[in-house]
Amino acid sequence: FCLHISSVWLFFLSLREAEGFKEQGNAFYVKKDYSEAFNYYTKAIDACPKNASYYGNRAATLMMLCRFREALVDSQRAVRLDDCFMKGHLREGKCHLSLGNAMAASRCFQKVLELEPSNSQAQQEHKNATAVLEYERMADFDFEKRDFRKVVYSMDKALGLASTCHRFKILKAECLALLGRYPEAQSVASDILRMDSTNGDALYVRGLCLYYEDCIDKAVQFFVQALRMAPDHEKSRLACRNAKALKAKKEEGNKVFKDSNFEAAYRLYSEALAIDPNNIKTNAKLYCNRGTVGAKLNKPDQAIEDCTSAIKLDDTYIKAYLRRAQCYMDIEQYEEAVRDYEKVYQTEKTKEHKHLLKTAQLELKKSKRKDYYKVLGVGKNATEDEIKKAYRKRALMHHPDRHSAATPEVQKEEEKKFKEMGEAFTVLSDPKKKTRYDCGHDLEDDSNNMGGQ
Numbered sequence: 001f002c003l004h005i006s007s008v009w010l011f012f013l014s015l016r017e018a019e020g021f022k023e024q025g026n027a028f029y030v031k032k033d034y035s036e037a038f039n040y041y042t043k044a045i046d047a048c049p050k051n052a053s054y055y056g057n058r059a060a061t062l063m064m065l066c067r068f069r070e071a072l073v074d075s076q077r078a079v080r081l082d083d084c085f086m087k088g089h090l091r092e093g094k095c096h097l098s099l100g101n102a103m104a105a106s107r108c109f110q111k112v113l114e115l116e117p118s119n120s121q122a123q124q125e126h127k128n129a130t131a132v133l134e135y136e137r138m139a140d141f142d143f144e145k146r147d148f149r150k151v152v153y154s155m156d157k158a159l160g161l162a163s164t165c166h167r168f169k170i171l172k173a174e175c176l177a178l179l180g181r182y183p184e185a186q187s188v189a190s191d192i193l194r195m196d197s198t199n200g201d202a203l204y205v206r207g208l209c210l211y212y213e214d215c216i217d218k219a220v221q222f223f224v225q226a227l228r229m230a231p232d233h234e235k236s237r238l239a240c241r242n243a244k245a246l247k248a249k250k251e252e253g254n255k256v257f258k259d260s261n262f263e264a265a266y267r268l269y270s271e272a273l274a275i276d277p278n279n280i281k282t283n284a285k286l287y288c289n290r291g292t293v294g295a296k297l298n299k300p301d302q303a304i305e306d307c308t309s310a311i312k313l314d315d316t317y318i319k320a321y322l323r324r325a326q327c328y329m330d331i332e333q334y335e336e337a338v339r340d341y342e343k344v345y346q347t348e349k350t351k352e353h354k355h356l357l358k359t360a361q362l363e364l365k366k367s368k369r370k371d372y373y374k375v376l377g378v379g380k381n382a383t384e385d386e387i388k389k390a391y392r393k394r395a396l397m398h399h400p401d402r403h404s405a406a407t408p409e410v411q412k413e414e415e416k417k418f419k420e421m422g423e424a425f426t427v428l429s430d431p432k433k434k435t436r437y438d439c440g441h442d443l444e445d446d447s448n449n450m451g452g453q
Contacts, residue, residue, distance in 0.1 A: 018048035025057060034064045052082035059091045068095045068164050086112050086119070093125055100158075100165025102132035128161045139171060148175035166192055170201040174208065180280060182209045200230030208239060214281045216247045242276045249275065250286065257293065266293045284313040288320045291327075300327045318344055325360065334364035362440045372424035372437065380438075384429070391425040 025040035041058035048054065055078035062071035072095035078088035093108030106129040112122035135158035142150040155172035162168060169188050176185035189205040196202070207222030223240035226233050253268035269290040273283055287310035294303030307324035310317055325340035341357040373380050376390040396402070398418040403411050427433045 014047050018044040018051065018054065021047060022054060022057065025061070029057070029061060029064075032064075034061050037061045038065070050081060052078040052085045052088060055081070056085060056088045056091060059088075059095070063091065063094065063098075066164065068098045071095050072099065084115060086115055086122075089115075090122060090125070093122075093129070097125065097129055097132065097162055098164045100132070100162045100167050102129045102136070102162070105129040106133070132158050132161050143171070143175070146178075148178045151175045152179070166196070166199065166201070170199075170205060173202075173205045177205060177208045177212060178278060180212070182213055185209050198229045200226040200233045200236065203229060204233060204236045204239065207236070211239060211243050212279055212281060214279075214285065216243050216282075219243050242279075246272055246275045246279065246282060250282070250289075253286075253289065257289070262293050262296045266290060266297070269293065280313045284310045284317050284320065287313065288317065288323060291320070291323050295323065295327055295330075300331045303327045316347070318347060322356075325356070329360060329363065332363075332367065334360055334367050338364050366440045370420070370424075372428050375420050375424040376428065382428075387425070387428050391421060391429075394421050 021040045021044035025037045025044060028034070028037035028040060038058060038061045041054055041061060044051070044054045045058065055074045059071040059074035059078065062068070062074060072092060075088050075092035075095055078085055079092060082088065089108050089111045093105045093112070096102070096105035096108060106126060109122045109126040109129060112119050113126065116122070135154045139151045139154040139158070142148075142154065152172055152175050155168050155175070158168050159165065159172070169192060173185045173188035176182075176188070185205060186209045189202040189209070192199050192202040193206070203222050203226035207219045207226065209219075210216075210222065211219035220240055220243050223236045223243065226236040227240070230236070249268055249272035253265050253272060256268060257265040269286050273286050273290070277283070287306045291303040291306035291310065294300070294306055304324055304327045307320045307327065310320035311324070314320070321340045321344050325337045325344070328334070328337035328340065337360040338357070341353065341360050345353045345357045373382065376382075376387060376394060378386055378390045382390070395418065398414050398421065400411065400415050400418060403414045406414070427437050
């Protein structure tokens with residue numbers, strides 16, 4: 001009997017001590033000193049570990065400290081001790097929701113509404129949980145359709161209600177990477193890794209950003225680390241395989257290109273382009289490389305098409321503009337060449353780029369007048385003798401006397417050609433006039449200006 005009295009007395013002493021700790025915790029909680037409140041609620045629990053409200057109070061403090069996983073554990077302990085503890089069910093639901101488990105959250109809020117159907121807080125939180133489930137459904141649907149912008153939108157909305165859900169953050173970061181918004185994606189992944197350095201999903205996203213920025217060696221390191229943390233991480237395994245294959249194929253293509261084996265280089269660059277259509281930056285370089293090969297193979301149209309593909313992937317890629325402009329020059333499409341060189345010069349105002357632009361503009365100007373070389377049927381590097389021979393040959397061919405029996409229309413056309421040849425020969429057979437013509441000067445304006453001096 002005495003022992004029983006003693007046990008009861010000790011119990012009341014512990015309860016009184018626990019209540020004191022709880023009151024001190026409440027005081028610190030009101031002051032928003034949540035760390036001290038946590039310490040006193042812990043003391044209350046140690047003194048009386050079977051009291052549901054103490055766990056509920058500590059859960060509330062942990063939630064204010066954004067330690068939702070620990071708060072969830074305390075909330076669950078509270079409702080196990082007292083299944084009718086509404087605040088416990090509410091806090092458990094809020095923790096589940098913040099962590100992104102909207103289904104479990106919904107069950108908790110439903111339990112509160114069974115206990116108190118008019119509970120407005122539970123009604124609102126239940127709506128929030130339903131909204132998060134819908135955002136998840138939309139995100140999954142849009143991800144399958146590869147509409148990554150919509151996924152980012154849905155995840156932003158979901159994170160507004162489930163702020164600490166790593167799964168939502170990772171999905172958003174992955175889609176940002178797939179949209180080419182690498183700094184934003186890396187920022188999200190890095191924030192998660194600061195809290196959890198072993199998070200395989202975050203390591204994968206960091207690697208994905210580096211991979212898409214053509215830092216393949218560093219990317220592989222992150223993929224390998226992600227697989228160490230999560231050996232069944234299929235996305236990391238696939239990305240690691242693609243990264244290694246892409247690097248190997250690109251390097252093999254570069255090697256045979258240096259050896260002047262252009263057919264093999266073209267094939268290898270084509271195979272590299274088929275590995276991963278999502279790798280925009282690397283693929284832009286591969287298209288440009290293949291365009292260079294096309295130019296070496298004397299296939300300018302093919303080279304232009306590849307450079308255009310590179311520019312579509314990366315409209316800041318100066319090397320692709322320069323390569324395409326040179327191809328345009330080679331096939332005498334000077335307006336297109338000028339357009340590309342203007343783009344380059346606007347971006348990088350170097351002496352070299354200015355010279356290239358001026359040269360293209362001069363060729364464009366020259367292309368808009370009569371081409372005397374074409375009139376005589378000789379190349380632009382023709383010698384004086386070649387010019388004379390060509391003139392004599394064509395003069396005989398188009399001389400009016402030779403076509404005296406032809407129709408008036410034919411006679412008129414041949415006479416026109418004969419005059420054009422005389423005009424061409426007059427210019428190209430005179431060294432000074434030829435030089436000025438080759439430099440793009442307007443010969444008529446020059447003669448008028450000279451006559452007026």
